[in-house]
Amino acid sequence: MSTTMDREDCLWFLSPAKTWDEALPIGNGRLGAMVRGTTNCDRLWLNEDSVWHGGPQRRVNPSGKDSLDSIRQMLDAGNYSAAEDLAARTITSLPAAMRHYDFLGDIFLDFGHGVDPDESDVPASPAGQVLNYSRQLDLHSGVVTVTYDLAGVHYRREYFSSTVDEVLVVRLTADREAKVNLGLQLHRGDHEDPNRRINCLYDSLEEIGSGALLMRCQLGGAGAVEAVIAVGAMVTGEHARLSQAGGQIEILNATEAIIVVSAETSFYHKDPADVALGRLQHALPKTWDSLYQTHTAKFSAIFDRVQMSLGPSLALPTDERIQRARSGEADLGLVVLLFNYGRYLLISSSLQGLPASLQGIWNRDHQPIWGCKYTININTQMNYWPAEVCNLPECHEVLFQHIERMAVDGAQTARDLYGCGGWVAHHNTDIWANTQPQDRVPSATYWVMGGAWLCMHLWEHYLFTQDTQFLRKYYPILTGAAEFFIDFLVERDGQLVVSPSCSPENSFVIPNRSPPAAARLCVGSSCDSQILRELFQACVVGSQVLKVPYTQFKDVLDKLPVPEIGKDGRIMEWLSDFEEVDAGHRHFSHLVGLYPGYSFDNLALKKAAKMTLQHRVKNGSGHTSWSRAWLICLYARLGDGNAALVHIDHFIKNFVDTNLFSIHPPFQIDGNFGLTAGIAEMLLQSDKNGQIVTILPALPxxxxxxxxxxxxxxxxxxxxxxxxxxxxxxxxxxxxxxxxxxxxxxxxxxxxxxxxxxxxxxxxxxxxxxxxxxxxxxxx
Missing domain, CATH: 2.60.40.1180 (Golgi alpha-mannosidase II)
Structure with missing residues (x-):
């Protein structure tokens, strides 16, 4: 009989997590935590997907509309530096940066059992040494379990984020009466040191009823989100006692204790405290069996839709398997585990609420790197590449809902910033579906393709489901994105191109310039044209399905540039055959038509794409986790399984943390999702019409x-x-x-x-x- 120790749907360890990067993630799509699993003092880093700093903003630069023609003239004349300078002054948003994701808070559970990692200065428990420690995450059920023995008592803890009751649940048990004893503290402050507790970033902590706490915090800035955390407990045992004092819940002499955590914000609810307390009061009276069974029944039914095996598994702890793989030992089961982990993370971060951000829903920082936002020049798109092929369409819905809100904001941005119809988004968005430019980086900020690329996900969902009701609902969003470009595109040499443009986030050598100089803004990057071909083709076919006119989309489609092959045999990244500054650049934007798109439909383009990949890899490309994952997807689409496997091996050796999170570095979740999509692409492919299915197209x-x-x-x-x-x-x-x-x-x-x-x-x-x-x- 298979156990969790020899299955590829379980992460397990023989020691507690020392840091956040080793902790195990749980989530129900909206509410999540990282579970440390330590014995002396356990810590849960809490997250809720709408905990963002500040409130909504309108950031359009009023000078943008008037400067557009001048920027285009400068680019046509080859005055790239002047065009970039003018764009920086007139298109850059005011303020330049969007809002950012934030950390919700901590729960500390003080047990006083043994000595935890990094606590060598803390005296050992008088009860003796902790023995037989085990920590595991069951991907099938979404439950973290910690077990150990101490002084003749077997302790067990279970943690999950309920997909049904919308609360985090922790059960603590012992196999002897009256041995569950702990203190619970709720904190929001220091997040670097796993053992420090500095409460400095909340507004109030209230004792509610018997054995419950409520924390409130305002997240700063105009129109700021208010977040609340409600925690309560129930105990079992003849001598069990539950009390609270000084902002701490104390549990004594219990045989079983159940802790329930609810968190809500004003983004979703006018009175988040009332909703959070209501969820807490609804869940607390329920039995463990009820809470556990309803959650696992729903979670497992989704996760179990796909099963994969590459042969026998290794019954070794996950961290040991990673070390073996890094030393060159073969472990095909680890590939399967990572494939399953990507599906688990997508369910846990996207089953409800908002789309998965750069870190899904798991973030420990109040000022996270890159704002932990939605970066939509590749990263958010990659998050959802596995959704349809891996049979998780309901996880895609949170992205569709966000795109729907972006289309509203983007229509105002298109009108106010560019004087165009339709709707537009740049390379970032946030919780409020902001569509204005982010930062002042010429290789990214002034790129207008973010919304168009996201629309490919709407079309993919239709292609995978053939759901005409869905298509009818979202078709106006597809056509709205296209209508912006009908107004925005300019004609050059008989072709319709984007100007200003860039190839995210690359730069090129300006021809015939002495001394040599680099530029980022351009006219008509290859990436833009490939995305627009996908968008306008979808509008044409969608119109035919729904039996509505499509002539305007067909006219534009016929004048869009097709991918071109340069003098060196590679796909051209720009409209002109420029030399890239970074020959090993991490983005493969000019291959978007190969994967995830369909524009590379002949052998010549595929051969040129392969040469492009070989050139990039030779010069150091794939030096981030998501870039390496994109390489896997691209080689899979080309049918080169052995090359894809080389990059899977490199991914495991260089971009996987102890808990299997992909590291950019630092942690960035798109690599996990891109890897899962790439593995699926190696085993099964279908053409854009679903009429041709290719079996084992890239089996290494x-x-x-x-x-x-x-x-x-x-x-x-x-x-x-x-x-x-x-x-x-x-x-x-x-x-x-x-x-x-x-x-x-x-x-x-x-x-x-x-x-x-x-x-x-x-x-x-x-x-x-x-x-x-x-x-x-x-x-x-």
Missing amino acids: DAWRSRGFINGLRTRGALAVDLAWEEGKLTRVSLFSKTARTLTCRIRPELLLSGCGEVVVGLQSGISLTLSGHWPGSIVV
Whole structure:
């Protein structure tokens, strides 16, 4: 029988976490925590996705509209520095920076059991040494469990963020009567030292009823968010006692204690304290079994849709497996664990509420790096690359809702900043769906493609689900993004291009300049044209599906530049064949049409794309976790599984923390999501119409021994299970909700017999299973 120790849906350790970076994440999409799992004093770092500094802003620079023509003329004349200077003065927002995500608070649980890591100056417990310690995160259920023995007593703690009751739940038990004793403190202050407690960043701490606390804090700035945390406890045992004094809850002589944490903000509710207390009062009387079973039933049903194996697992602690992999030891199960972890993190950070930020929902800093915002020139998009193919469409919905709000703000930005119709967003957004430029960095700030790229996610959801009701709802947002560019694009040499533009976040060498100089702003980057081809194609096809006019979108589509191949055989990054300043740049923006898009539809472009990747990698590209993940996706789309695996190995060796969080560095969650998407892309691909499904398109040699993956989805609303052994496909199961015909493709060497392409007829609602023997005829 399999245990959690030899499954690839469990992280486990034989020691407590020393720091936040080693703690284990739990979340219900909106409310989350990092669980340290220490024995002397445990700590939960709390987060809630709407805890942001300040309030909404309108930041449009009033000079932008009047300067646009001058900036364009300077770029046309090659006066790049002057154009960048004028843009910095007239398009940069006032203020330049958006609001940022914030840390909610801490719960400290004082047990006095043994000595925790980094507490060597604290005397050991008089009761003796902690033995048989174990800490694990079950990805299947979303539950962290800590167990250990002390002085003949077995202690067990369980933590989860309920997807049903909207609260964090902690259960503390002992196998002997009256041995659960602890003090609970609620704090909001110092966050660097895992053991310090400095309460300085909240407004009030109230004792509510018996054994409950309520903390309130205003998050600063005009129209600031108000956040509240409510904590309560219930105890079991003949001599159990629950009390509170001095802002601390004390539990004595219990056999079992259940702690419930609720957190709310004024972003969601007019009276967050009333809602938080209501959730607390609703959950506290429930039994542990009720709280646990309703949560795990919902969480597991979503997580279990996809199962994957690459062979036997190693029954070793997760940190030991990482060290083995870094030293060159093979561990295919660790790849599966990371694939599953990405799905777990997406459920835990996106099942409800707001989209996953640069760190999902888990953040320890009051002033986080990059503001822990939504960076929409790759990072937010990468967060949701696995959503459809890995059968997590409900996790995509929080992004769609945010795009819907962005379209409202973006319409005002388009009008006020550029004098255009439709809607626009730049390279960042925040909790209030702000769409104005962020910072004053020419290689990023003045890029107008953020909203257009996000619209690809709306279209992908339609392609994967074939849900015309969804398309009808969101089609005006797609066309609104396109309408902005109908007004904003300029014609140069018979082509419609974006100006000003950039290739995020790269720069190029200005031709014929002495001494050499670099520029960022340009006319018509390749990235822009590729995104617009995807957007306008979606508008045209969407119009045909919904039977509405599309001529204006078709006219623009016909005049957009196509990807060009430069004199060195690589994809051109700019409209002119400029030389990049950084030959190993981390962004692959000029390959967006290869992945996640579809613009690279011929062998010449794919060959040039491969040369582009080889050039970038040779010169040091992929030096962040998300960049390395994008490399995996790109090589997978090219069908080069061995190259993709090289970058998976590099990812594991260089960009995985002890708790498997991807490190930029520092921690940035998009790498986890991009890796999961890349692994799925290696095993199953579908064309943009869902008419062609490619089985095992990038299966690397090292994975050929045996494996299976069940539950993946394709465009065209197809569910696929597949298995292979000894380098040969053994089973493909296909399920469609509608009767349809499609083409399945596979490399002939992966078949037991037959040709590498077969046309398959599917009946509605009936699963069809193919073996590794493929006839060259229709299968019905």
